[in-house]
Amino acid sequence: MKTMGIDIGNLLSKVVILDGDKLVASGIMDTTGNVASEIDMLVSSVLLDAGFGLEGLDARAATGGGAELLRGLDFTEDEVTCVAAAGAYLLPEINMIVHVGGQSIASILINEDGDVVNFMRNDKCASGSGRFLEVMSHAIGVGIDDIDGVVEGAEKPVSISSQCGVFAESEVITHVNDGEKPADIVAGLCDSVASIVSAQARKFTEGDKYTLTGGVARIDAVRGRITQKMNGTFYEFPHDPRLAAAVGAALLAGMEEEEE
Amino acid sequence: MSFAGIDVGSLTAQAVLIEDGRTPLLKTIGVKLLSKSIRVKPNPLDSARTVMGQLLDEHSLSWGDITYCVSTGYGRDKVQGEGLAQENVSEISCHGIGAFTIAPQVRTIIDIGGQDAKVIRVNESGDLVNFVMNDKCAAGTGRFLEVMSRTLGVSFEDLGGIALRARGKIELSSRCSIFAETEVLHYLQKGFDKADLAAGTCKSMADRVMALVRRVGWEKEVMMTGGVAKNVAVKAELERVLNLRMFVPHLDPQLMGAFGAAVLAQKAGAAL
Numbered sequence: 237m238k239t240m241g242i243d244i245g246n247l248l249s250k251v252v253i254l255d256g257d258k259l260v261a262s263g264i265m266d267t268t269g270n271v272a273s274e275i276d277m278l279v280s281s282v283l284l285d286a287g288f289g290l291e292g293l294d295a296r297a298a299t300g301g302g303a304e305l306l307r308g309l310d311f312t313e314d315e316v317t318c319v320a321a322a323g324a325y326l327l328p329e330i331n332m333i334v335h336v337g338g339q340s341i342a343s344i345l346i347n348e349d350g351d352v353v354n355f356m357r358n359d360k361c362a363s364g365s366g367r368f369l370e371v372m373s374h375a376i377g378v379g380i381d382d383i384d385g386v387v388e389g390a391e392k393p394v395s396i397s398s399q400c401g402v403f404a405e406s407e408v409i410t411h412v413n414d415g416e417k418p419a420d421i422v423a424g425l426c427d428s429v430a431s432i433v434s435a436q437a438r439k440f441t442e443g444d445k446y447t448l449t450g451g452v453a454r455i456d457a458v459r460g461r462i463t464q465k466m467n468g469t470f471y472e473f474p475h476d477p478r479l480a481a482a483v484g485a486a487l488l489a490g491m492e493e494e495e496e
Numbered sequence: 497m498s499f500a501g502i503d504v505g506s507l508t509a510q511a512v513l514i515e516d517g518r519t520p521l522l523k524t525i526g527v528k529l530l531s532k533s534i535r536v537k538p539n540p541l542d543s544a545r546t547v548m549g550q551l552l553d554e555h556s557l558s559w560g561d562i563t564y565c566v567s568t569g570y571g572r573d574k575v576q577g578e579g580l581a582q583e584n585v586s587e588i589s590c591h592g593i594g595a596f597t598i599a600p601q602v603r604t605i606i607d608i609g610g611q612d613a614k615v616i617r618v619n620e621s622g623d624l625v626n627f628v629m630n631d632k633c634a635a636g637t638g639r640f641l642e643v644m645s646r647t648l649g650v651s652f653e654d655l656g657g658i659a660l661r662a663r664g665k666i667e668l669s670s671r672c673s674i675f676a677e678t679e680v681l682h683y684l685q686k687g688f689d690k691a692d693l694a695a696g697t698c699k700s701m702a703d704r705v706m707a708l709v710r711r712v713g714w715e716k717e718v719m720m721t722g723g724v725a726k727n728v729a730v731k732a733e734l735e736r737v738l739n740l741r742m743f744v745p746h747l748d749p750q751l752m753g754a755f756g757a758a759v760l761a762q763k764a765g766a767a768l
Binding site: 246247268269270339360361362367368371398399400401402403406410413414 | 632633639640672678684686
């Protein structure tokens with residue numbers, strides 16, 4: 237069975253095609269104000285990679301902001317359920333997913349059946365989110381993909397006291413102007429994000445086998461610091477962690493189709 | 497004899513001199529009050545020395561002409577420690593006494609600065625009764641308006657006027673300044689009206705301020721100070737919700753902390 241999952245994230249939109257539970261093709265683009273029309277281009281390019289047309293798909297599902305505006309879907313599902321489905325299906329041993337998206341941090345507890353038991357989510361404040369990291373790294377002049385390379389040269393991480401993204405940005409700029417090494421500021425920034433994320437996740441003490449999803453999980457320096465601050469065992473998400481919600485949507489689309 | 501107040505804020509630093517013998521004090525406001533405001537230096541001591549130095553120079557005075565000086569704001573203890581001031585007092589108290597000196601009928605002061613927001617309650621003697629402050633989150637502070645004006649491509653000073661002239665209002669769903677920035681960018685990409693977005697931005701700002709006001713309550717009269725008091729749209733929305741006219745002193749609202757410090761300096765100096 238071939239299914240498509242679409243995730244309209246706050247910063248990035250993703251499309252994946254699964255054949256059963258195998259990832260066949262995927263694509264990522266920036267989310268703009270016109271995402272509802274622009275997503276069609278991404279869908280076409282992912283289909284091209286997969287080597288078949290829309291008619292080759294058995295089911296399509298979408299998640300994320302504005303997903304309900306998309307045409308031709310079998311259903312839409314909320315992001316937490318999709319991320320949980322992806323984590324539960326691909327990593328049957330885990331009981332928690334920590335998802336750090338562009339504009340939210342969520343800790344999701346799941347049971348043996350992969351159902352969501354409980355979750356905490358902060359989507360009111362940028363603190364610790366992908367956007368937070370993006371704004372800060374921009375202020376330092378280090379691209380988000382270069383963080384791992386830069387942080388290797390850190391000697392003494394500069395601690396960042398503000399949790400608010402706007403105030404932390406000023407703080408970071410002050411450090412830059414004071415002549416602190418970019419590597420040390422970036423290391424401090426990774427510490428800061430890891431503290432914010434783990435502070436939320438650690439409230440679920442029963443979540444002792446977990447994975448990390450969302451764009452921030454791609455950055456080794458942040459992922460490593462989060463796993464250090466957490467008590468349980470970390471399981472690596474088997475695909476690009478940014479694709480978690482889209483993969484979950486595609487998996488759910490397949491399950492729904494099978495039931496019918 | 498001159499009495500001085502120095503207030504080093506997060507974005508600007510202010511110095512105020514009150515010349516003795518020009519009583520009653522009320523008449524000195526806006527007439528013989530000498531003041532200076534500068535953009536802050538990286539170090540509060542430099543800011544304090546520069547702003548007061550420039551004010552003194554402009555009026556052919558020297559540090560020796562200052563009888564008593566009170567410092568307030570960031571690094572107020574260091575400013576005193578360096579001998580630039582004889583005493584340091586919290587900005588909350590300085591704001592309270594400054595506002596009360598200008599208008600003794602004032603019981604509530606809403607002060608929205610560049611990096612924090614405060615609501616101060618004073619009693620009929622001008623003493624501090626209660627206050628609440630937000631300096632953890634940029635939403636509801638001047639920084640929010642600064643970020644949003646930059647996103648809208650208008651000047652911070654013009655934002656309020658543009659908002660008041662708007663035909664509609666696009667309310668923002670995000671409280672967080674960083675998310676609101678993305679939200680406004682998306683609206684602009686879709687071709688929504690800049691003025692309507694300015695109106696939504698000022699409404700959002702006023703909502704955050706009201707949330708803070710509700711935490712300590714308010715009592716008439718209400719004075720608004722700080723840089724955001726100059727934003728006509730935010731002020732109008734607050735007055736609509738509070739159902740009263742707010743008192744905005746003729747004194748540049750950003751000078752209130754330094755003015756209060758100078759008033760305290762005059763009281764202390766007179767007792768010497």
